[in-house]
Amino acid sequence: MADPLIIKICGIKTFAMLDAAIAAGADMIGFMHFARSPRHVPIEMLAELISAARGQVESCVVLVNPDNSSVAEVAALGPDWIQLHGPETPHRVEAIRAEAGVEIMKALPIGSAEDVAQVAGFVEVADRILLDAKPPKGADRPGGLGESFDWSLLNALDPSVPFMLSGGLTPDNVAEAIRTVSPFGIDVSSGVERAPGEKDKRLIEAFIRNARAAV
Numbered sequence: 001m002a003d004p005l006i007i008k009i010c011g012i013k014t015f016a017m018l019d020a021a022i023a024a025g026a027d028m029i030g031f032m033h034f035a036r037s038p039r040h041v042p043i044e045m046l047a048e049l050i051s052a053a054r055g056q057v058e059s060c061v062v063l064v065n066p067d068n069s070s071v072a073e074v075a076a077l078g079p080d081w082i083q084l085h086g087p088e089t090p091h092r093v094e095a096i097r098a099e100a101g102v103e104i105m106k107a108l109p110i111g112s113a114e115d116v117a118q119v120a121g122f123v124e125v126a127d128r129i130l131l132d133a134k135p136p137k138g139a140d141r142p143g144g145l146g147e148s149f150d151w152s153l154l155n156a157l158d159p160s161v162p163f164m165l166s167g168g169l170t171p172d173n174v175a176e177a178i179r180t181v182s183p184f185g186i187d188v189s190s191g192v193e194r195a196p197g198e199k200d201k202r203l204i205e206a207f208i209r210n211a212r213a214a215v
């Protein structure tokens, strides 16, 4: 039997939405720790949310090009994963993985064939690869913009490389994305919100229902 699809709901900020995502069947919850994000969670609340998630669902803290002290501060809270969503090089990902002592998911922006070619350099240094849309020039953050990318670019990806998919996924397009791209996991933020940073329980439920029905 094929492994079950991993579903990550990202950008959770409250206990109510954490509970809603767990009840709806999420496998991973993402917490943003990046001040420019409308989903930013300060460190004290991050500690509480990670504790609340423990034993129920995997937790993942999203950082953007963090320095060593930020990595250490977040790793000390005991998340299952740290997601690196900035311009970290393979060497830096490797160093953060060694420093943090938690599993590392590396997000890579995809907007061209050259971007797809970069993926191979991260396979050995990260525990998981997440392929996301490349943000437009001038964007104030590197993700969480609700933008999808041309999934056909992934036809050039080495088929032995397992990856999760994100970028503009919604309850309406998630089934098509899964059938087209065959990721082992999916990740959503904007597509389950009623406004930037405001998660919607019904959209989370619809997203997970539609994703599970597609495999």
Ligand SMILES: O=C(O)c1ccccc1N[C@@H]1O[C@H](COP(=O)(O)O)[C@@H](O)[C@H]1O
Pocket (backbone or CB within 6 Å): 010, 011, 030, 032, 034, 036, 037, 038, 039, 062, 064, 085, 107, 132, 141, 142, 143, 144, 145, 146, 147, 166, 167, 168, 169, 187, 188, 189, 190, 191
């Ligand atoms: O959500 C954000 O604000 C964010 C900020 C900086 C880096 C990553 C961010 N979000 C991540 O982007 C992808 C896709 O999000 P969306 O579904 O297209 O809104 C996802 O991994 C989020 O965790």
